[in-house]
Amino acid sequence: MVCLGIRGATSVDVNDAGAILTATRTLLEQIVSANNVSVEGVASVIFTVTPDLNATYPARAAREMGWVNTPLLCMQDVAVEDGLPRCIRVLIHWNTDLAPERIRHVYLGDARALRPDLVEEEK
Numbered sequence: 001m002v003c004l005g006i007r008g009a010t011s012v013d014v015n016d017a018g019a020i021l022t023a024t025r026t027l028l029e030q031i032v033s034a035n036n037v038s039v040e041g042v043a044s045v046i047f048t049v050t051p052d053l054n055a056t057y058p059a060r061a062a063r064e065m066g067w068v069n070t071p072l073l074c075m076q077d078v079a080v081e082d083g084l085p086r087c088i089r090v091l092i093h094w095n096t097d098l099a100p101e102r103i104r105h106v107y108l109g110d111a112r113a114l115r116p117d118l119v120e121e122e123k
Contacts, residue, residue: 001095001096001097002095002096002097003043003093003094003095003096004093004094004096004098004100004103005091005092005093005094005103006031006035006037006091006092006094006103006104006105006106007089007090007091007092007105007106007115007118008027008028008030008031008089008090008092008105008106008107008108009027009087009088009089009090009107009108009111009114009115010023010024010026010027010087010088010107010108010109010111011023011084011085011086011087011088011108011109011110011111012053012086012088012109013086014086015052015053015054015055015086016055017055017056019055020049020053020055020056020058020061020088021056021058021060021061021064022061023088023108023109024047024058024060024061024062024088024090025061025064025065026108027088027090027106027108028061028062028065028090029065030106030108031090031092031104031105031106034104034106035094035096035098035103035104037092037094039066039067039070041094041095041096042067042070042092042093042094042095043071043093043094043095044070044071044072044073044093045059045062045067045070045071045072045073045090045091045092045093046073046075046090046091046093047059047072047073047074047075047088047089047090048074048075048076048077048088048089048090049074049075049076049077049087049088049089050076050077050079050083050084050085050086050087051076051077051079052085052086053086053087053088057074058074058088058090059072059073059074077089084110084111084113084114086110087110087111087114088111089111104120105118107119
């Protein structure tokens with residue numbers, strides 16, 4: 001078993017706690033579903049938000065989902081000129097037997113533009 005990273009990102013329309021939590025929860029649920037992640041196998045999670053999002057911590061969504069024993073960390077993303085606004089990014093460190101090329105990263109909303117090479121067609 002090795003520790004691999006699963007990346008994902010999403011966006012919100014407004015700097016609102018409810019919007020941030022809903023978008024983060026949806027992102028985490030889709031990552032878990034796409035990779036068959038068990039929370040017990042998650043070593044840690046890093047969340048970043050763009051500087052225009054400060055209404056709540058996105059890690060709160062993970063806690064509300066029951067990720068109570070998982071180390072979570074929130075940070076502010078780099079303020080890149082012309083960067084995607086109102087963006088929430090996540091890096092999940094996951095202990096798994098999967099090969100790295102089998103990891104499915106998830107990009108939702110406007111964040112799909114960040115990694116169009118990894119965006120899967122909606123079914």
